[in-house]
Amino acid sequence: MKKEDLPQDPSALVGVTREVCYVKDKDGKYTSDLSIGWDVKKQALDNAWEDIHERVTEAAAKVKSGEISPVFYFMEKKLMDLPLLSGYTGFWQWTIKRHFKPSVFKSLSESRLQTYAKAFDISIDELKNFNG
């Protein structure tokens, strides 16, 4: 890539940092230059977030209809999956899966709720009272 071809498309980096890219100067030697972003990868990142938002909205709807517990909703919202949530809580994955059931969730002890609240970085009340 030539230095003059380095894209400068505003992206999420603006106002925070610019990224180093390796480009050829006019003598054909390698040098580094700063870029504020590239539309192609911005689109890829935007799509990924759009997908996340869709999954979170879907999860909220399922909590509302009583299909699934808030644990599942907050797992999606905090971009986690089962192995990751298991890492943060110390619970087995199948235990967490059980806690996805609203009936099981209702009977969870305060200390387990506290563990989830800490993993999600929210208060116990937020976790208990979330209803979609």
Add this chain to the structure above:
Amino acid sequence: MDKLILPYNHIQTAHCENGVATGLLKHHGLEFMTEPLMFGLGSGIFYIHIPFLMVNGGPAVSYRSMPGWIFSRASKLLGIKVNRRKFNSEKEAYDYLNKQIQLGNPVGCQVGVYNLPYFPAEYRFHFNAHNLVVYGKENGNYLVSDPVMETVTTLTEEDMLKVRFAKGPLAPKGHVYYPENVKQVSKEHLQKAIYKAIHRSAFDMLSIPGPICGVDGINYTARQIRKWREKLGPRKAGLYMGQIVRMQEEIGTGGGGFRFLYAAFLEQASDITGNQKLLTLSDEFTKAGDLWRASAINMGRIFKGRLNEQKDFLESADMLDNIAAIERAAFKELRKIKM
């Protein structure tokens, strides 16, 4: 410890691990170190497509070697020891970092980016192999030189513990590291190291058995891409393509899936060794990098709209096969190269 600022020069680099390693070696007197040289000496260039493993709901592809390997491999070649510590207890990890600062030793830290407050929100995923240098403490905050940032920044004690003890794949466990007994490197020593590192990369890209590593891995991804649309539906297949582009082009790669960085290394390697062949082969990696960029643009057309056709996927797959052929030929030349 109210205020303690160690004399560390912040450097900005494309990739965080290169940046921390380069910065720390410069700090210990190896002034000639550059990011491309570190990347090349550490045999950072790679390709792997891990089947069945999902990362953020997409395919797990990587354009570089395992986190931590670049610094370890480069140091080994230069006769430097990297002192690494991981911790089970947060308290111990906290004390150890403070002690290193008090001893006047700037150190590298492995962190998760999800809770890094100075990162753009859109980039804060649960990625645990980010690296930064801690070079002091002021008003209870750590002074931080993060190589992907243009300037230095700070972290509170609480945030530092959070990011050092992020959980999940590649969990840092408070990982702190720094180089030990750094000696000056003679020109002959450096030349030898460069050849060894190049041969190492050629091995990684050509000779690891199985279909998923090195240039074979690129062909593997191409074969998968041909099946994705039918198997996953147009929308999800599009998201998968987006994931590949992000792994390839996002901040940290220097563009073109680290291929430009490797081309820059070969150019410097040619300077240091006087071997013209390396300069010619540098051009091959520039070509590969340009083709990776072209492939990203092509994939971008697929995930931009939700309308896409099978022939777009076939075209992308063909482009990857073409790139694999170019890299295969270039590494076969590099494998043969002699001092």
